[in-house]
Amino acid sequence: MPLLAARVSRARQSASAAAAQRARELRAAGKSIIELAQGEPDFKTPDHVIEAAHRAMHAGQTHYTPVDGTPELKAAIVAKFRRENGIECKPENVSAGAGGKQVLFNALMATLDPGDEVLIPAPSWVAYADITHFAEGVPVWVPTQPENGFKLTPEGLEKAISKKAKWLMLNSPSNPSGAVYSAGELRALAQVLERHPQLLIISDDMYEHVLFDGREFATLAAVAPQLAPRTLTVNGVSKTFAMTGWRLGYACGPVELIRGMARLQAQSSLNPSSVSQAAAVAALNGPMDIVHARNAEFQARRDFIVPRLAAIPGLSCESPHGAFYVYVSCEGWMGKRTPQGTTLDDDAAVTAYLLENGVALPNGAGYGLSPYFRVSFASALPNLEEACRRISAAAAALR
Numbered sequence: 001m002p003l004l005a006a007r008v009s010r011a012r013q014s015a016s017a018a019a020a021q022r023a024r025e026l027r028a029a030g031k032s033i034i035e036l037a038q039g040e041p042d043f044k045t046p047d048h049v050i051e052a053a054h055r056a057m058h059a060g061q062t063h064y065t066p067v068d069g070t071p072e073l074k075a076a077i078v079a080k081f082r083r084e085n086g087i088e089c090k091p092e093n094v095s096a097g098a099g100g101k102q103v104l105f106n107a108l109m110a111t112l113d114p115g116d117e118v119l120i121p122a123p124s125w126v127a128y129a130d131i132t133h134f135a136e137g138v139p140v141w142v143p144t145q146p147e148n149g150f151k152l153t154p155e156g157l158e159k160a161i162s163k164k165a166k167w168l169m170l171n172s173p174s175n176p177s178g179a180v181y182s183a184g185e186l187r188a189l190a191q192v193l194e195r196h197p198q199l200l201i202i203s204d205d206m207y208e209h210v211l212f213d214g215r216e217f218a219t220l221a222a223v224a225p226q227l228a229p230r231t232l233t234v235n236g237v238s239k240t241f242a243m244t245g246w247r248l249g250y251a252c253g254p255v256e257l258i259r260g261m262a263r264l265q266a267q268s269s270l271n272p273s274s275v276s277q278a279a280a281v282a283a284l285n286g287p288m289d290i291v292h293a294r295n296a297e298f299q300a301r302r303d304f305i306v307p308r309l310a311a312i313p314g315l316s317c318e319s320p321h322g323a324f325y326v327y328v329s330c331e332g333w334m335g336k337r338t339p340q341g342t343t344l345d346d347d348a349a350v351t352a353y354l355l356e357n358g359v360a361l362p363n364g365a366g367y368g369l370s371p372y373f374r375v376s377f378a379s380a381l382p383n384l385e386e387a388c389r390r391i392s393a394a395a396a397a398l399r
């Protein structure tokens, strides 16, 4: 009898985590590696948030809390959704977990029966497909076109919806493409969704505050309130407040779903860290000027890196409208030979070659669209500059 259950084979390591891990190993072996793989801001958690966590610990907030969030946190989340998004919800519509990832995991685990389909625009964050597999659902990649900015069109969505479709995943600004849906585009998708009342929708708004060129953020439950009763709006403090390590994400949605998610969380991790919850209250209720200043910094980095990457022979990319990633096509490298004699026949070979040249990046396959790789620009300008230099040199060495 094998030691591990079959379900373990359904929990795969993500390309970005694998690339980051390989970078750590190579660095430990003394190699110079620039890691633009992991999706986290390189900034510090704001001081007022850290101070709130200290205060909470000294005040004895170091015990179990209600499973899916303290009343203070739920109140802060309700206020955030009203103030920033125009979504009306009550504390019983709200769930907090150890990161947006746990919230998404709870939602899919609580609702998918074997064979249920999850519609995932390609490209999308790797975890959607992996969690779907884990929950015994079937990920269905829905094609998008670079000409449409990698966004779902109403026609493309309509075509993808089958009788078995249970969830649609929407993510704007998008990891990995930086695509941003306008309110009008969401309304057009909502018209299709209204014709399919069995379909639930996840709106993953994790990168809400990383938005460029003065664009306005729009979210489905606000622009199409008739869909709010079957929409789970997911967000978190990781990306907005540089709090990836605190592990605190949250969502609002229909009460029945929220209760189901809490039942699962009660039998796994129980409440998210009490200290992180107190910190998240301070983050959500606190000033936003630091968030806006960091957004400007991300935009400056985008403006730095995108033209440099696009100028490298064989690579092409669009300028992302939000989030801190650029999704780079390496179509022009396919079939080329490296100085070591390897033929580049897929994007995994490309990222392996770039790693040999000192840059760690995840390849596109896990995101559902190849041949591409993803570059995170949540890193200081000198790193971005050196990474571009190394990728350029790697391009020049191809035959």
Ligand SMILES: Cc1ncc(COP(=O)(O)O)c(C=O)c1O
Pocket: 039, 098, 099, 100, 101, 102, 125, 171, 174, 175, 204, 206, 235, 236, 237, 238, 244, 248, 249
């Ligand atoms: C699109 C998207 N959603 C959700 C998350 C989850 O973030 P966290 O679990 O840190 O809240 C991530 C993290 O990379 C992401 O890229």
